[in-house]
Amino acid sequence: MKQTRVAWLLTSAFYYWHPMLSNFAKLFPEMTAFAANWRGYAPGFEDSFKVEVVGERKIIPIIKSLTDYGYNFTFLPLNIVNRLLHFKPLVIFSNSFGMWTMLALLFKPLGQWRVVIAYEGSSPSIDYRNSALRLAIRRTMVKAADACISNSHAGKAYLTQVLNAEESRVFVQPYEVPSAESLSAQISEVPSHLAQIKHPVFLFVGGIIPRKGLQFLLEACAILQQQGYNNYTLVIVGDGTQREELQSFCEEKNLGDRVQWIGRVDYSKLGNYFTQSDVFVFPTLEDTWGMVLLEAMVLGKAILCSQWAGASELVIEGENGHCFDPKKPEKLVELMRRSIDNPDLVLAMGNKSKELMTQYTPEAAARFLERVTAFVLNN
Numbered sequence: 001m002k003q004t005r006v007a008w009l010l011t012s013a014f015y016y017w018h019p020m021l022s023n024f025a026k027l028f029p030e031m032t033a034f035a036a037n038w039r040g041y042a043p044g045f046e047d048s049f050k051v052e053v054v055g056e057r058k059i060i061p062i063i064k065s066l067t068d069y070g071y072n073f074t075f076l077p078l079n080i081v082n083r084l085l086h087f088k089p090l091v092i093f094s095n096s097f098g099m100w101t102m103l104a105l106l107f108k109p110l111g112q113w114r115v116v117i118a119y120e121g122s123s124p125s126i127d128y129r130n131s132a133l134r135l136a137i138r139r140t141m142v143k144a145a146d147a148c149i150s151n152s153h154a155g156k157a158y159l160t161q162v163l164n165a166e167e168s169r170v171f172v173q174p175y176e177v178p179s180a181e182s183l184s185a186q187i188s189e190v191p192s193h194l195a196q197i198k199h200p201v202f203l204f205v206g207g208i209i210p211r212k213g214l215q216f217l218l219e220a221c222a223i224l225q226q227q228g229y230n231n232y233t234l235v236i237v238g239d240g241t242q243r244e245e246l247q248s249f250c251e252e253k254n255l256g257d258r259v260q261w262i263g264r265v266d267y268s269k270l271g272n273y274f275t276q277s278d279v280f281v282f283p284t285l286e287d288t289w290g291m292v293l294l295e296a297m298v299l300g301k302a303i304l305c306s307q308w309a310g311a312s313e314l315v316i317e318g319e320n321g322h323c324f325d326p327k328k329p330e331k332l333v334e335l336m337r338r339s340i341d342n343p344d345l346v347l348a349m350g351n352k353s354k355e356l357m358t359q360y361t362p363e364a365a366a367r368f369l370e371r372v373t374a375f376v377l378n379n
Contacts, residue, residue: 006373007089007113008033009100011057011074015042015267016291019179019362020369022048027370034083036076036100043268044182054080066210067285069125076100081107089113091373093149096120097138105144114146114376120176121288121310122154129162139163146376149369151176151289152310171372174314175365178295180357186271193260194276197233200339200346203277203301205270205292206284208240213283213306216326218246220333222253227333230258232340234281237273239264274299278346279339283326284309298357302349304335314360320352 006028010017013035022045025031032050036057041047055077063071076099084092084104091114094101104115128134142148142165149171150156156172159165194201206212214236221234236259243261250259265273274280280296281304290311297303297314303321305312315321324331339346 002027002029004028004091004373004377005030005032005087005089007031007084007087007092009080009092009094009104010035011076011095011098011100012037013051014039016176016178018042018045018048019177019182020175020365021045023362023366024369025049027366028373032087032089034080034100042182044179044185052083054083065125069123069211069286071125071128074098078103084113085111091116091376093118093369097141101141105141108144115144116372116376117142117145117148118175119148119150119155119159121150121152122158123286123288123308123310125286126288127158127162135162145169146379147171147372149173149175149372152313154310154313155288171368171375173365173368174294174311174360175369176289176291176294177357177360177362177365178291178298179362180298183271183274183295183299186268187275188269188272191272191276193262194235194273197235197260198231200232200278200343201276202232202234202279202281202304202336202339203237203273203296204234204281204283205237205273205296206282208236208238208243208246210242211285212238212240213285213326214242215246215249216329217281217283217332218249218253218255218259220329220336221255221258222249223329223333224336225253225255225258227337229337229340232258232336234259235262235273235277236260237262237265237270270295271299274301277301278343278350279304279321279336281332281336282306282309282311283324283332285326287311294357294360297353300350300354302339302346303353304332304339314356316352316356320349320356 038053058075060073092104093116142163147169151174280301284306287309290309293311305315306326307323
C-alpha cells in the first residue's frame with residue numbers, strides 16, 4: 001500500500017484539509033494533492049504532503065443568495081487531465097461533483113484509476129434536490145465512481161437515498177478534522193483585549209455574512225439585555241459585508257460593552273481565542289460541515305450549534321452542548337442563560353467535547369481513508 005499512488009483533487013485546499021492530508025501522506029508517501037486554490041500550508045504542516053497547484057478556480061454565480069450558498073458554477077483548469085495522466089495514480093479522491101470529478105470519471109478507462117467522490121455533507125442549496133438535471137448528472141457520476149465518502153450521516157443519506165449510490169460503496173466518518181497538537185501549539189500569550197473580560201465568554205468565529213447567522217446571535221444578546229443578563233461577553237472573530245450593519249445594531253441595543261469585535265485573525269492565532277472562551281456558538285443558516293466547530297471541541301469548549309450545520313451530528317444533546325434553530329432566538333437565549341447560570345455545567349460540557357474528539361483525529365481519518373483505498377483497489 002505504501003507504494004500506491006493516490007491523488008487528491010481539491011478545488012480549495014484550505015487549511016482544514018491539511019491535518020488529514022499530512023497523516024494520509026504518512027501512509028501513502030506517493031500521494032499528491034492537486035489544488036486550484038492554494039494559500040500555502042497551515043501552520044505546523046509545512047511540506048508534510050506534496051502539492052501541485054493547477055491554475056486557479058473561478059466561481060461564477062448563477063443565483064446569488066444571502067442566507068445560503070446560492071447556486072454557482074465553479075470553473076476549474078482543464079489541464080488537470082494531463083497532470084493526472086503524467087502522475088498515473090491508482091486511486092483518485094475528488095472533492096464533490098465539480099468539473100475535476102467529471103474529468104476524473106470520464107478519463108477513468110484511459111488512466112486505469114479508481115475514483116472516490118468526497119461529498120463533504122448535505123445541505124439544501126448544495127444538494128440541488130429540486131434540479132432534475134443536476135440530480136441526473138450526479139446519479140450518473142455516483143454510478144461511475146468506485147466509492148463515495150462523507151463526513152456526515154446526512155451526507156451518506158443523500159448519496160444513497162437521493163443519488164441511489166450503493167450502500168456498500170458509501171463510507172461515512174469525519175475526515176475534515178483538526179489537529180489538537182497543532183492548535184495547542186499556536187496558543188501563546190493572552191491577547192490584552194481578552195485579559196479583563198467577563199466570563200462566561202461566548203465565541204463566534206466566521207464570516208460576518210447573513211448565511212453565518214451572527215444577526216440571530218446578536219438578537220439573542222439583545223433579549224438577554226432586556227432580561228437583565230449582562231454578566232457575560234460575546235467575542236466575534238471574523239469580518240464581512242454585514243459587519244457595519246451589525247455593529248450599528250449593537251449600538252442601538254446598548255450591547256457595546258458586552259460585544260467585542262476582533263476582526264479577521266490569522267489562522268495561526270485562532271487558538272488564543274478558543275482557549276479564552278467558554279462556549280462556542282455556531283448559529284449558521286447553512287454549512288455542509290463546519291470545521292470551526294470541531295476546532296472548538298478539540299480545545300474543550302461547550303457547544304451551542306445550529307441544527308443546520310453538518311457538524312451538528314457531533315453535538316450530543318445535553319452532554320457536550322445543544323443544537324438550536326437560529327431563526328428562533330428565544331431558544332438560543334434560554335441556552336445562553338443556562339450557560340451563564342451554570343459555569344460548572346459549561347466546564348463539564350467542554351470536557352465532554354474534548355473527550356468526543358479523541359475518536360475524530362487526523363490519524364483516525366487517515367486510517368479510515370486507507371480502508372477506503374483498500375476497498376476500491378480490491379473491488
